[in-house]
Amino acid sequence: MANIRRKKPIFTMAVAGSLIAATAAQTAFAQTQNARQEALRVAPHPGMMPHAGRMFPGTSLTGVPGFPLPTIHTQQAYAPDGDFTARWTRADALQIKAHSNPSVSAGQNSLPSQLIMPGIPADFPTINPDVWVWDTWTLIDKHADQFSYNGWEVIFCLTADKNAGYGFDDRHTHARIGFFYRRAGIRADQRPANGGWIYGGHLIPEGAQEQVFKGTAYTITAEWSGSMRLLDPRDNKVSLFYTDMAFNRDASGQDITPAQAVITQSLGQIHADFNHVWFTGFTTHTPLLRPDGVLYQNGAQNPYYNFRDPFTFEDPNHPGVNYMVFEGNTAGQRGVANCTAEDLGYRPNDPHAETVQQVLDSGAYYQKAAIGLAVAEDSSLSKWKFLTPLISANCVNDQTERPQMYIKNGKYYIFTISHRTTYAAGVDGPDGVYGFVGNGIRSDFQPMNYGSGLVLGNPTDLNQAAGTDYDANPLQNPRAFQSYSHYVMPGGLVESFIDTVENRRGGTLSPTVKLGIRADASAVDLRYGNGGLGGYGDIPANRADINVSAFIQDLISQNVSIGPNTTGQVNAFVNTNK
Ligand SMILES: OC[C@H]1O[C@@](CO)(OC[C@@]2(O[C@H]3O[C@H](CO)[C@@H](O)[C@H](O)[C@H]3O)O[C@H](CO)[C@@H](O)[C@@H]2O)[C@@H](O)[C@@H]1O
Numbered sequence: 001m002a003n004i005r006r007k008k009p010i011f012t013m014a015v016a017g018s019l020i021a022a023t024a025a026q027t028a029f030a031q032t033q034n035a036r037q038e039a040l041r042v043a044p045h046p047g048m049m050p051h052a053g054r055m056f057p058g059t060s061l062t063g064v065p066g067f068p069l070p071t072i073h074t075q076q077a078y079a080p081d082g083d084f085t086a087r088w089t090r091a092d093a094l095q096i097k098a099h100s101n102p103s104v105s106a107g108q109n110s111l112p113s114q115l116i117m118p119g120i121p122a123d124f125p126t127i128n129p130d131v132w133v134w135d136t137w138t139l140i141d142k143h144a145d146q147f148s149y150n151g152w153e154v155i156f157c158l159t160a161d162k163n164a165g166y167g168f169d170d171r172h173t174h175a176r177i178g179f180f181y182r183r184a185g186i187r188a189d190q191r192p193a194n195g196g197w198i199y200g201g202h203l204i205p206e207g208a209q210e211q212v213f214k215g216t217a218y219t220i221t222a223e224w225s226g227s228m229r230l231l232d233p234r235d236n237k238v239s240l241f242y243t244d245m246a247f248n249r250d251a252s253g254q255d256i257t258p259a260q261a262v263i264t265q266s267l268g269q270i271h272a273d274f275n276h277v278w279f280t281g282f283t284t285h286t287p288l289l290r291p292d293g294v295l296y297q298n299g300a301q302n303p304y305y306n307f308r309d310p311f312t313f314e315d316p317n318h319p320g321v322n323y324m325v326f327e328g329n330t331a332g333q334r335g336v337a338n339c340t341a342e343d344l345g346y347r348p349n350d351p352h353a354e355t356v357q358q359v360l361d362s363g364a365y366y367q368k369a370a371i372g373l374a375v376a377e378d379s380s381l382s383k384w385k386f387l388t389p390l391i392s393a394n395c396v397n398d399q400t401e402r403p404q405m406y407i408k409n410g411k412y413y414i415f416t417i418s419h420r421t422t423y424a425a426g427v428d429g430p431d432g433v434y435g436f437v438g439n440g441i442r443s444d445f446q447p448m449n450y451g452s453g454l455v456l457g458n459p460t461d462l463n464q465a466a467g468t469d470y471d472a473n474p475l476q477n478p479r480a481f482q483s484y485s486h487y488v489m490p491g492g493l494v495e496s497f498i499d500t501v502e503n504r505r506g507g508t509l510s511p512t513v514k515l516g517i518r519a520d521a522s523a524v525d526l527r528y529g530n531g532g533l534g535g536y537g538d539i540p541a542n543r544a545d546i547n548v549s550a551f552i553q554d555l556i557s558q559n560v561s562i563g564p565n566t567t568g569q570v571n572a573f574v575n576t577n578k
Helices: 002-040 090-098 168-174 356-361 548-557 564-576
Strands: 131-140 152-161 176-183 198-202 210-213 216-219 222-230 237-249 255-272 277-289 308-314 322-329 368-376 384-394 401-408 411-418 432-438 454-457 483-488 493-501 504-509 513-518 521-524
Touching: 131 168, 131 483, 131 493, 131 504, 152 168, 152 222, 168 222, 168 237, 168 504, 176 222, 176 277, 198 277, 210 277, 222 401, 237 277, 237 308, 255 308, 277 384, 308 401, 322 384, 322 401, 368 411, 401 483, 411 483, 432 483, 454 513, 454 521
Parallel strands: 131 222, 222 308
Antiparallel strands: 131 152, 152 176, 176 198, 210 216, 222 237, 237 255, 255 277, 308 322, 322 368, 368 384, 401 411, 411 432, 432 454, 483 493, 493 504, 493 513, 513 521
């Protein structure tokens, strides 16, 4: 530590000249971009009444003619181990349709531009020719800060091997967690068009798929999402939390029993030298959580149950206590028609309210997503206990995937992703990110933006029926399934993968976009990048691990001059060690 501090002034001086030059160039670039993007800014459409023209949508107080008012949510915080579950209600979700433009031409985007990811061009570059890439996450600490390691940015992606003959739609049952790395601190416009990521291979070594836990042998048949925790930025121990999927199939590929989803931990170590990044470990896997059928629906209750996507964090208000959010469903037998008036969430005497019976008659009770919560019972994060779900979406949507807790300015945001096709009968919304804000990890969460929950949708036309893919319904919008599996990073940057743009399949990283996030509202920053689209796969670290000093030593020992491309790394180093 003492050595590191002594070196700081030398590097600060060495990079000062190049920093000034880079800053001037950046300012000029940003000014041109701002002027161009300001001109491109899309005017609010009439369907956005009564908030037309506002940068941030906020909460709908007066409602939209012809639609119900959204539910009132207080954002009040409750004890994390309490039994309060917030609701994303039908009244909330209907605000999406209420604020979409009813009169756009077929196939156009009917949703407010603040809430829509700009269209991805069909000539997008591919991150890697050998693997399909979809769900992606970063190396984070307990506060979800993103760390570079020894001067390398590292990401983890679900991958499927193209050379093994897998098509993009075969990916789920052959998913392996892969990792990619690239030098930290290089501006997106100075990187190759595909983000410049180097593929490092599978994270879990070959052979480790055969496991024994407490005397019982089992096979990991697919590795689903997904988070990676740097346990201590002063050393290299990392903890992978992922979903071990066991598909039980007969010779013809038919499911024999529901796939077993087990939230699992595996420990490893990250290593990096001047040339590359590699991992050791991940040979032993510890099953952490299986749905209990009491708080979270299990396979015996519903063969189509959802249980996956662990994300861990420490609550700043409860230091030393670690929590996990994950995707689940409300417990109970599939097909039991039991959504309540609270799930519908209409205000008393709302003339546009549906009755519970009307909703049950529509079959909406098959869709019962829940955002789950668990608490760690040991400091090694290897024992977890279920707590009551944080949010339910009964009779609203069946999947709230890859949830994450995002803590900003004292507010607790839950961001999650969902599909248009998993909405219940009578409610509708695009594929994309949904957000909820409260004042503690368990709160009466307020759905963001008009009270709807929609934060970042794919361009789509809600006047057109949802199809399962673009081919099935070309009128819908050629970009209705352009991206998915978004993850909100520090500073409001959002990464995701490309699914389908104008019938071209992706399996690669999307351009990063940037959200402004304020109180209960968010807006896509159209001045960021090119019309709101940043670099493909631009997933920057916002913190450097303490070992960045070793990287700088490497630079010196190899006589590498410290030019503009490394200023970010050196700055990160200086900031970290202030
Ligand atoms: O690969 C599994 C991980 O991916 C996640 C989030 O991206 O689940 C996505 C999910 O949906 C994809 O597959 C659907 C069927 O192929 C398709 O309709 C949809 O457009 C895709 O995004 O994958 C599962 C399995 O198919 C499905 O239930 C999900 O909605 C994540 O939750 C998984 O860990």
